[in-house]
Amino acid sequence: MGDHHHGPAKGLGRWLFTTNHKDIGTMYLWFSFAMFILGGFFAMVIRAELFQPGMQLVEPAFFNQMTTLHGLVMVFGAIMPSFVGLANWMIPMMIGAPDMALPRMNNWSFWILPPTFLLLASTLFMEGGAPAFGWTFYAPLSTTYAPPSVTYFIFSVHVLGLSSIMGSINIIATVMNMRAPGMTYMKMPLFVWTWLITAFLLVAVMPVLAGAVTMMLMDIHFGTSFFSAAGGGDPVLFQHVFWFFGHPEVYIIILPAFGVVSQIIPAFSRKPLFGYDSMVYATASIAFLSFIVWAHHMYTVGMPVAGELFFMYATMLIAVPTGVKVFNWISTMWRGSLSFETPMLFSIGFLVLFTIGGFTGLMLSIAPSDFQYHDSYFVVAHFHYVMVAGAVFSMTAAVYYWLPKWCGRMYNETMGKTHFWISFIGFNLTFFPQHFVGLAGMPRRIPDYSLQFADFNMMSSIGAFIYGASQILFLYNVIATIVSGKPTSEEKVWDGAEGLEWTIPTPAPYHTFETPPKIDPAHAHS
Amino acid sequence: MCFDAKRLLKRALGPVLILMSAAAMAAGGEVNQVNMSPGVTSVGKEIYDLHMWILGICTVIGIGVFGVMFYSIIYHRKSKGAVPATFHESTKVEIAWTVVPFLILIGMAVPATSTLLEIYDNDEAELDVLVTGYQWKWKYEYLNEDGENVSFFSNLRTPQSEIYNTQQKGEHYLLEVDEPLVLPAETKVRFLVTANDVIHSWWVPELAVKKDAVPGFINEAWTRTSVEGVYRGQCAELCGKDHGFMPIVVNVVSKDEYAGWLETKQAEAAQVKELMAQTFTLDELMERGKSVYDRACLACHGANGEGGLGNAIAKSPVATGDLNKHLDIGINGVPGTAMQAFGGQMNDVDMAAVITYQRNAFGNNMGDMVQPIDVFNYKKG
Numbered sequence: 001m002g003d004h005h006h007g008p009a010k011g012l013g014r015w016l017f018t019t020n021h022k023d024i025g026t027m028y029l030w031f032s033f034a035m036f037i038l039g040g041f042f043a044m045v046i047r048a049e050l051f052q053p054g055m056q057l058v059e060p061a062f063f064n065q066m067t068t069l070h071g072l073v074m075v076f077g078a079i080m081p082s083f084v085g086l087a088n089w090m091i092p093m094m095i096g097a098p099d100m101a102l103p104r105m106n107n108w109s110f111w112i113l114p115p116t117f118l119l120l121a122s123t124l125f126m127e128g129g130a131p132a133f134g135w136t137f138y139a140p141l142s143t144t145y146a147p148p149s150v151t152y153f154i155f156s157v158h159v160l161g162l163s164s165i166m167g168s169i170n171i172i173a174t175v176m177n178m179r180a181p182g183m184t185y186m187k188m189p190l191f192v193w194t195w196l197i198t199a200f201l202l203v204a205v206m207p208v209l210a211g212a213v214t215m216m217l218m219d220i221h222f223g224t225s226f227f228s229a230a231g232g233g234d235p236v237l238f239q240h241v242f243w244f245f246g247h248p249e250v251y252i253i254i255l256p257a258f259g260v261v262s263q264i265i266p267a268f269s270r271k272p273l274f275g276y277d278s279m280v281y282a283t284a285s286i287a288f289l290s291f292i293v294w295a296h297h298m299y300t301v302g303m304p305v306a307g308e309l310f311f312m313y314a315t316m317l318i319a320v321p322t323g324v325k326v327f328n329w330i331s332t333m334w335r336g337s338l339s340f341e342t343p344m345l346f347s348i349g350f351l352v353l354f355t356i357g358g359f360t361g362l363m364l365s366i367a368p369s370d371f372q373y374h375d376s377y378f379v380v381a382h383f384h385y386v387m388v389a390g391a392v393f394s395m396t397a398a399v400y401y402w403l404p405k406w407c408g409r410m411y412n413e414t415m416g417k418t419h420f421w422i423s424f425i426g427f428n429l430t431f432f433p434q435h436f437v438g439l440a441g442m443p444r445r446i447p448d449y450s451l452q453f454a455d456f457n458m459m460s461s462i463g464a465f466i467y468g469a470s471q472i473l474f475l476y477n478v479i480a481t482i483v484s485g486k487p488t489s490e491e492k493v494w495d496g497a498e499g500l501e502w503t504i505p506t507p508a509p510y511h512t513f514e515t516p517p518k519i520d521p522a523h524a525h526s
Numbered sequence: 527m528c529f530d531a532k533r534l535l536k537r538a539l540g541p542v543l544i545l546m547s548a549a550a551m552a553a554g555g556e557v558n559q560v561n562m563s564p565g566v567t568s569v570g571k572e573i574y575d576l577h578m579w580i581l582g583i584c585t586v587i588g589i590g591v592f593g594v595m596f597y598s599i600i601y602h603r604k605s606k607g608a609v610p611a612t613f614h615e616s617t618k619v620e621i622a623w624t625v626v627p628f629l630i631l632i633g634m635a636v637p638a639t640s641t642l643l644e645i646y647d648n649d650e651a652e653l654d655v656l657v658t659g660y661q662w663k664w665k666y667e668y669l670n671e672d673g674e675n676v677s678f679f680s681n682l683r684t685p686q687s688e689i690y691n692t693q694q695k696g697e698h699y700l701l702e703v704d705e706p707l708v709l710p711a712e713t714k715v716r717f718l719v720t721a722n723d724v725i726h727s728w729w730v731p732e733l734a735v736k737k738d739a740v741p742g743f744i745n746e747a748w749t750r751t752s753v754e755g756v757y758r759g760q761c762a763e764l765c766g767k768d769h770g771f772m773p774i775v776v777n778v779v780s781k782d783e784y785a786g787w788l789e790t791k792q793a794e795a796a797q798v799k800e801l802m803a804q805t806f807t808l809d810e811l812m813e814r815g816k817s818v819y820d821r822a823c824l825a826c827h828g829a830n831g832e833g834g835l836g837n838a839i840a841k842s843p844v845a846t847g848d849l850n851k852h853l854d855i856g857i858n859g860v861p862g863t864a865m866q867a868f869g870g871q872m873n874d875v876d877m878a879a880v881i882t883y884q885r886n887a888f889g890n891n892m893g894d895m896v897q898p899i900d901v902f903n904y905k906k907g
Contacts, residue, residue, distance in 0.1 A: 229742020302745035446770030
């Protein structure tokens with residue numbers, strides 16, 4: 001106990017061997033930002049190629065590698081790790097715990113990520129090129145017809161799954177065991193709730209993904225025929241297994257984002273979150289429903305009509321708890337005392353655009369209409385409204401919201417707001433026209449298109465370049481804040497913010513809550 | 527606070543309004559089309575109506591939800607001295623906004639169910655067409671009671687020079703094929719959809735048909751239209767390198783015209799059968815070979831056999847070497863390269879002609895010939 005109040009170790013060792021939740025959180029956040037830039041670079045290649053009809057910059061085969069890697073890197077490298085990083089930083093501070101429950105595993109779950117993505121990116125330089133079968137890697141395009149690099153891809157997915165499962169177990173163990181006395185479940189901040197539920201989803205579905213890629217590996221190298229009709233298998237089986245993972249995965253990405261905006265909107269409305277209990281129940285309902293809707297990604301594969309109807313009805317039901325959440329956020333703002341600092345702007349941006357993504361999601365759930373929407377740009381527009389304007393906007397809001405607490409310095413508000421408006425305009429310019437071309441009949445994942453789609457595609461590309469460029473402003477603002485931002489030592493950086501993380505000094509010391517805080521039993525959730 | 531709420535309002539609602547107003551003028555395949563096309567079938571119309579119904583409901587809800595939100599953003603702001611209320615729950619309101627959306631969903635599910643049942647009604651078709659997806663082309667086989675009838679492949683017709691921007695792009699850039707699917711109007715046509723290699727998806731928006739082509743399985747879909755015309759679509763499932771280059775063109779004609787077309791195709795098929803037994807002169811083979819070459823080989827191997835995407839034919843070791851090796855490559859392709867197996871796509875007469883042509887054109891002057899019977903025997907092993 002002698003050196004109880006030690007600070008971080010010096011040098012590279014601090015990062016390599018750290019078991020500190022804040023250090024690990026920081027590494028996760030920086031790593032995910034690096035992946036965001038890499039995945040964004042792939043997106044820029046895609047949009048540059050699609051700027052005009054005709055093959056312009058790259059060959060079709062390389063284009064497919066770009067769409068595949070863009071999806072994989074953004075989902076598994078940028079969005080998921082960014083929320084794990086946020087969980088690492090914030091969950092112990094929100095529940096009054098000194099650290100994560102399993103700190104050494106925490107270190108390990110981070111450090112296996114960078115080599116894995118290095119491996120995945122290195123497939124670009126392998127003979128036959130990188131995986132080119134889309135991030136959904138449908139068999140047999142990803143098995144019999146795949147480039148040799150697919151084996152490295154399979155290995156990468158295994159390790160990513162391992163990392164996610166370790167991270168999730170850690171979060172579950174922390175939330176269940178390390179809450180400060182008096183911090184009952186129904187007093188936990190919503191961010192903690194959404195992550196707890198997300199962690200359970202991850203533990204449930206990551207092994208299913210591992211199963212899918214293992215079957216691929218067997219088909220490719222060991223002569224089995226899981227996904228080949230010629231040997232008694234079924235290519236559609238792959239899709240069932242993949243989407244049994246893939247649909248919960250969608251909520252794995254968005255639930256922590258719900259948690260973030262549920263912290264930020266009350267803070268800048270200066271009013272408690274409306275319907276806390278129903279928020280928790282809605283999150284749990286969404287998580288449950290996510291397990292029984294997977295085949296709505298497969299309406300055109302030739303399922304029996306009874307199956308189509310079941311998956312359609314179940315999918316439509318998700319609109320109910322999702323609607324509850326949107327109504328709750330708006331009721332939180334209603335008759336509040338609103339101010340519009342950057343985190344709030346990104347949260348409102350999230351609210352508006354995620355709701356639009358929710359509407360198109362509802363449209364897509366309607367099986368007969370989906371025969372026209374499926375695999376068109378309408379789908380691309382839909383999931384970018386949910387993934388980018390949903391998950392990424394909320395993550396950006398989180399960074400602006402908690403950055404002053406993390407480093408004890410204020411970011412530049414004008415630059416933050418500029419970042420928001422450029423992002424907002426760039427994002428909509430990119431993805432709104434994609435609804436149009438999708439409805440008009442443009443399939444997704446094509447490197448070239450017919451002439452009637454030219455104008456909207458050019459618009460989309462210009463929007464994408466604007467959105468991409470705005471991230472440089474973000475990076476600059478964050479670095480400038482850390483290096484030379486205006487120092488602040490107020491515990492409560494935002495006057496309306498609630499929660500234990502705002503009761504500790506600013507910047508957050510290396511170790512917090514070494515003795516558990518006292519929770520006022522009369523006080524409601526934060 | 528430099529926050530312009532009106533601008534945000536405009537930005538958020540503007541696109542929705544554009545979508546709504548543009549919906550009225552929707553039609554298929556138009557430049558800058560912004561909405562789904564009702565197409566030319568009753569199912570397409572039903573899907574379109576359903577689409578507009580759901581979009582309409584979403585728009586109304588959206589206006590309500592965003593209206594409340596922007597009211598709050600404008601009037602409940604701190605800079606205007608708003609004092610926060612303290613309420614944070616209301617069981618009544620919360621029950622209402624759980625139950626009402628559920629009821630609205632029922633209003634969506636009812637028409638959706640009936641349209642879906644319509645889509646799945648594959649019975650009593652008057653014509654069956656087997657559609658097979660290949661990397662990267664479609665094969666159409668017209669089935670009749672005897673099981674065999676007319677069949678052909680349908681390839682992208684857009685030349686590489688248009689794709690690689692050395693030539694002006696045509697009106698139907700990437701949406702044109704060498705041989706379209708011809709269907710009779712006023713006839714219920716059932717598509718039996720399958721694939722030869724990977725999963726493809728056969729999509730013609732105007733006919734409201736999209737069905738995955740899964741290797742080893744046969745899916746069913748159907749269409750029926752009274753509107754004659756040319757309808758264009760594309761493969762909708764990522765199927766590899768040239769996924770973007772395997773369009774679908776459907777030519778719906780009157781029943782009479784269809785019958786005439788079918789007769790011509792049948793006669794052609796019969797003629798090919800007859801030709802198979804014949805022996806040709808070098809000149810005959812060269813003439814036929816050139817037309818086959820221009821159709822099937824030119825895109826990759828060049829107009830003068832100079833090569834391009836594929837190897838050069840002129841003075842190539844294959845075209846000036848062992849005849850059996852040449853036949854093997856033509857019939858079985860070269861696995862792992864863009865050179866496809868043409869054995870199943872080309873009849874033996876065309877194969878014999880094109881091989882002969884390659885060996886004697888472009889300065890190759892081998893002087894040898896391949897007859898259809900040679901191709902037939904080679905295939906038999």
